[in-house]
Amino acid sequence: MSPIQPKTDLPGIEGGQALSGAQTQFFIPATASLHERRPRTLKHGDSFAMFDHSGDAISGPGSPEGLYHRDTRHLSHLYLTINGMRPILLSSALRDDNAMLTCDLTNPDFLNSDGAVAVEHDLIHLRRTRFLWKNALYERIIVRNFDTETHHITLNLSFAADFTDLFEIRGMTRSQRGTVLAPRIAAADILLGYLGLDGRERQTHLHFDPKPAELTESQARFDITIAPGERCALFTRIACEPDEADGALPKQFLKSLRDAMQALKAASKRGASIHSSNDLFNEVTRRSVADILMLSTDTEFGPYPYAGIPWFSTVFGRDAIITALETLWMDPSMARGVLGYLAAHQATGFDPAADAEPGKILHEVRQGEMAELGEVPFRRYYGSIDSTPLFIMLAGAYLERTGDMAFLSAILPNIEAALAWIDEHGDRDGDGFVEYGRLTDQGLQNQGWKDSHDSIFHADGSLARGPIALAEVQAYVYGAWKAAENIFAAIARPDRALHYHDMASALRDRFDAAFFDMDLGTYALALDGDKRPCRVRSSNAGHVLYTGLARPERAATVVHTLMTPASFSGWGVRTIASTEKRYNPMSYHNGSIWPHDNALIASGFSRYGYQHEAARIFDGLFAAATYVDMMRLPELFCGFPRRRSQGPTFYPVACTPQAWSAAAPLALIQSSLGLRFDVAANQISFEAPTLPAFLQSLTLRRLVLGTVKMDIGFVRSGDQVVVKPLCPTGATRIVTVAR
Numbered sequence: 044m045s046p047i048q049p050k051t052d053l054p055g056i057e058g059g060q061a062l063s064g065a066q067t068q069f070f071i072p073a074t075a076s077l078h079e080r081r082p083r084t085l086k087h088g089d090s091f092a093m094f095d096h097s098g099d100a101i102s103g104p105g106s107p108e109g110l111y112h113r114d115t116r117h118l119s120h121l122y123l124t125i126n127g128m129r130p131i132l133l134s135s136a137l138r139d140d141n142a143m144l145t146c147d148l149t150n151p152d153f154l155n156s157d158g159a160v161a162v163e164h165d166l167i168h169l170r171r172t173r174f175l176w177k178n179a180l181y182e183r184i185i186v187r188n189f190d191t192e193t194h195h196i197t198l199n200l201s202f203a204a205d206f207t208d209l210f211e212i213r214g215m216t217r218s219q220r221g222t223v224l225a226p227r228i229a230a231a232d233i234l235l236g237y238l239g240l241d242g243r244e245r246q247t248h249l250h251f252d253p254k255p256a257e258l259t260e261s262q263a264r265f266d267i268t269i270a271p272g273e274r275c276a277l278f279t280r281i282a283c284e285p286d287e288a289d290g291a292l293p294k295q296f297l298k299s300l301r302d303a304m305q306a307l308k309a310a311s312k313r314g315a316s317i318h319s320s321n322d323l324f325n326e327v328t329r330r331s332v333a334d335i336l337m338l339s340t341d342t343e344f345g346p347y348p349y350a351g352i353p354w355f356s357t358v359f360g361r362d363a364i365i366t367a368l369e370t371l372w373m374d375p376s377m378a379r380g381v382l383g384y385l386a387a388h389q390a391t392g393f394d395p396a397a398d399a400e401p402g403k404i405l406h407e408v409r410q411g412e413m414a415e416l417g418e419v420p421f422r423r424y425y426g427s428i429d430s431t432p433l434f435i436m437l438a439g440a441y442l443e444r445t446g447d448m449a450f451l452s453a454i455l456p457n458i459e460a461a462l463a464w465i466d467e468h469g470d471r472d473g474d475g476f477v478e479y480g481r482l483t484d485q486g487l488q489n490q491g492w493k494d495s496h497d498s499i500f501h502a503d504g505s506l507a508r509g510p511i512a513l514a515e516v517q518a519y520v521y522g523a524w525k526a527a528e529n530i531f532a533a534i535a536r537p538d539r540a541l542h543y544h545d546m547a548s549a550l551r552d553r554f555d556a557a558f559f560d561m562d563l564g565t566y567a568l569a570l571d572g573d574k575r576p577c578r579v580r581s582s583n584a585g586h587v588l589y590t591g592l593a594r595p596e597r598a599a600t601v602v603h604t605l606m607t608p609a610s611f612s613g614w615g616v617r618t619i620a621s622t623e624k625r626y627n628p629m630s631y632h633n634g635s636i637w638p639h640d641n642a643l644i645a646s647g648f649s650r651y652g653y654q655h656e657a658a659r660i661f662d663g664l665f666a667a668a669t670y671v672d673m674m675r676l677p678e679l680f681c682g683f684p685r686r687r688s689q690g691p692t693f694y695p696v697a698c699t700p701q702a703w704s705a706a707a708p709l710a711l712i713q714s715s716l717g718l719r720f721d722v723a724a725n726q727i728s729f730e731a732p733t734l735p736a737f738l739q740s741l742t743l744r745r746l747v748l749g750t751v752k753m754d755i756g757f758v759r760s761g762d763q764v765v766v767k768p769l770c771p772t773g774a775t776r777i778v779t780v781a782r
Contacts, residue, residue: 081672082108083137083144084352084700086337087175087303089113089410090283091356096135098146098171098182099123102203107212107353110180110247112283114357114411116212117247118180120203123171125150126196130169137673139329140311141337142304146171150196166190167269176299179282183296186267187274194269198277201262204247206237208411210419213354221412226260233258241415250280252292310336310346314374315746317712320739324708327668330675331708334700335370335377344387345380351678351698358408360385360430361492362703364437365639369706371437371444372713372720373746378441379450385434386457390425395482398426398490402464404434406490420485428479428490429516431461431469432523436590439526442533446722446749451530462527462543465520471510475553476570477520478510491516492640493583493618497625498632499569502578504624507571514566515586517554521547522590554587555594564604566593568619580604580620582640588647598651605644606656613685614663615641621682628682628692635694637679638664639703642710649714652782654733661711661735667691668708676704712741716757716764717780720748728778732757732764742769751775 082093092110094100100108102120110118123130130148137144148169153162166189173182188194211217224236224244231254235247255263265277278292289295317328338356339346349355350362364385367378388408390399397420398406406427414422438458442451451458469477479490488496491513499507524547531539558566560576566584567576584601587593593601604610609620612628615636619626628634641660648657663685668674670690678701681692712718717730727748734741734757741757754769755777766779 083135083146085137085141085144085173085175085180086349086352086356088178088340089357090175090178090180091352092118092175092180093353094121094144094173096146097123097130097132097148098135098144098173102205110281110283111209111353111356112178114209114409114414115245116207116209117204117245117283118202118281119205119207120201122201123148123169123184124199124201125167125169126153127199128153131164139333140304140307141333142307143172143174143300146173162190162194167194167196174300174303176303177286178284179280179286179299181296181299182279182281183293184277184279185274186269186277188269188271191271193271196267196269198265198267199262200265200279202249203261204235204237206239206245206247208413209354209409210411210413215413215419217413217418228258228260230254230258233260235260239412239415241412243412243415245412246283246285248282248285250282250292252278307333307336310339312745313346313376314370315372316744317373317709317741318744319741321737323669323674324665324737327665327674327676327708328712330673331705334675334705335366335702338700338702338705339377339380342380342384344383346377347380347384348377348702350703351701354696354698355701357410358384358405360405360407361427361433364430364433365643366702366706367437368433368440369639369642369703369710371440372718373709373743375441375445375447375747378437378444379447382434382438382441382450382454385430386454388423389457389460394425396420396485397422397424398482398486399423400425400464400468402431402460402462403468404430404461406430406487420483424486426479426481426487426490427494428469428477428513429492429519431464432477432516432519434458435461435523436519436526439523439529442530443722444720448533452534455530455534458527458530462523465523469520472572474512474574475550476512476557477516478512478570478572479516480510480572493632495630495632498618499577500579500625501571501575502624507569507577509572511572512570513583514558514568514581515583517550517558518587518590518592521550521554521592524550525591551592551594554592555597558587559597565601579623580610581623582610582616582618582637582644585616585640585644585647588651589643590647591650593647593651595651598653602648602651602653602656606659608684611659612636612663612682614667614680614691615660616644617682629694631679631694634682635679636667636682636691637704638676638707639701642703642707642714645711646714649717652731654715654717654731657711657714658733658735661715662737664707664711665735665737671699675699676707677701678704712743716741722749724776725749725774726776726778727753727755728780729766730780731782732766732779734759734764748775753777 085092090112093108100121109116133147135146149165150167152160152164155161168187170185221239227234232250237245256266257264339348348366350359363381367381371378390403403425407421407424409421413419471478524543527543528540568579568581569577609622626634645657645660677699678697679694683692716732719728744754745752751773753772756767756769758765
């Protein structure tokens with residue numbers, strides 16, 4: 044191990060952790076509640092869109108609504124009126140597979156000049172059908188007259204494109220912006236443009252069919268005469284890039300919708316499916332799978348789950364790896380896509396502005412103007428301390444799940460480079476633990492998954508100074524070295540396998556001595572730059588159980604501490620306990636509840652045999668999901684205690700959907716069942732399988748091992764769960780292991 048001294052000679056840096064104005068740049072201000080808006084979201088590829096329930100995007104301070112492409116808002120305003128008035132909302136719904144948004148609207152009362160009602164409400168129906176496909180938003184508005192008289196109506200569709208960078212919408216200010224170009228208007232289409240300071244022209248191209256009666260730089264007007272019982276259709280296509288769409292717009296709409304739905308259907312067949320005795324839970328799992336598929340972008344390496352909408356609809360290393368780990372049991376193709384992409388974009392040299400060092404795995408990729416100009420450091424940014432060991436963990440887990448030696452051989456140089464980074468750069472001060480410290484004052488101050496500026500602190504509330512060694516990062520390093528042991532054993536390199544076995548064993552001893560605190564009843568949150576433990580009860584300790592770093596004799600104490608009322612709210616485990624100095628149930632990382640965090644904790648409980656406690660977490664998160672719009676678990680929610688007949692308290696700017704939150708219920712299924720795969724033995728095992736109280740039975744369909752797909756059922760029988768293969772499994776063995 045070659046110790047690297049922390050870089051303390053950089054401007055504004057002390058041990059890599061000095062607080063500066065730069066760290067506040069990337070904070071997301073809560074100027075408006077996303078939960079209050081409950082926006083309808085669509086995504087495909089590098090584009091996503093957010094609308095209100097009527098299908099509009101209403102521009103204004105604090106509004107994140109609109110159509111985005113590669114971190115730029117290409118449509119900031121879209122507003123439909125009928126005879127100058129906003130239609131009345133009847134209903135608004137996304138398809139179960141997220142393929143399409145449908146908004147049903149009707150006319151309000153139309154008044155004469157003297158104030159009398161000329162046309163009563165609810166006589167004209169408007170149905171807006173909308174979807175995203177290949178960087179373009181398609182919409183069809185069907186107008187139908189249910190009156191007994193003919194009506195002459197005017198539909199107005201107003202629009203605007205501000206070409207605002209996502210980081211501006213998140214709250215950053217810019218001293219200069221590029222140039223808004225003069226619109227180019229034709230009979231049935233308009234091209235809006237913006238020339239950025241990066242020299243790139245960004246365009247929004249709006250097409251209409253039929254041709255509007257009037258088309259200006261900000262609105263399209265359609266004059267419609269519609270007889271009793273008749274209907275007519277208006278089509279709009281809004282493209283975020285120059286394109287060469289063929290054919291009439293109605294045909295484009297139908298063909299693109301068919302292609303979009305077929306693509307989602309094909310993607311849904313990649314993995315196992317889930318059905319249970321609880322209809323509400325079936326809805327939760329269907330939404331989880333649909334959200335993961337929607338958030339996944341096809342790359343040359345395979346599907347890659349973008350982190351979440353609206354703030355994180357891009358490549359994130361940590362988020363994607365954890366999402367892939369959560370879903371590996373049901374869809375290994377996602378893990379392969381994540382590993383392939385991250386291997387191809389692994390750092391190969393030093394770049395302090397990007398917090399990059401050789402072998403390090405990506406944190407984040409951005410493609411907007413501000414990233415291109417370096418106004419934010421995230422164009423290709425490596426400032427996460429955990430992506431690299433998690434990458435190795437995922438590689439080992441993928442090999443264990445699939446036996447895919449050919450792919451592992453292809454990325455083996457990347458695995459070895461990641462292992463070398465841990466040895467050569469991860470341990471910044473040579474104390475045997477992996478620490479972080481940003482290399483410039485523009486980088487993220489905290490580089491674990493709890494990356495708020497105030498998330499790592501001491502018992503008295505004072506912020507920890509770096510370099511900081513987080514408890515869960517040591518657990519991921521342990522997991523990485525155990526994965527490396529298995530990988531090198533599989534490729535017949537016993538010397539390397541033994542080396543990493545010994546490294547992992549030594550880390551377990553070293554970690555226990557430095558981090559376990561008997562008075563706290565758990566592991567310290569972190570060690571600061573002076574090697575003082577941050578004596579704070581946190582959810583991070585559950586990750587120590589997740590990878591197996593915890594000594595078996597510590598497990599009972601850690602589980603008990605995590606499940607006390609100070610930590611377990613009834614909905615889930617809080618990020619920090621309510622007894623801690625900086626506890627705030629409404630904070631981002633200091634008392635809130637994160638579904639993905641809880642899924643990993645439950646997996647850790649299951650690893651050490653605490654299935655009952657894992658089931659309590661499962662029950663809490665499922666109950667929370669039943670109170671959420673569309674039964675979609677958000678990025679996080681507030682950590683207030685669970686109260687009878689009341690739902691959880693929502694966090695105002697939580698992303699929804701969020702990939703690793705969507706995957707949490709799927710990971711909890713694996714934890715409950717104690718599901719394990721052994722490709723070499725051609726065996727699927729269930730260790731002490733349990734079902735939470737809300738499930739009487741569960742069925743997994745199309746579960747794959749090797750080339751065999753099988754259906755397996757689970758039925759509660761008294762205190763036991765009976766495992767039943769429901770179809771021939773060939774040579775695959777199904778084994779139930781009792782504890």
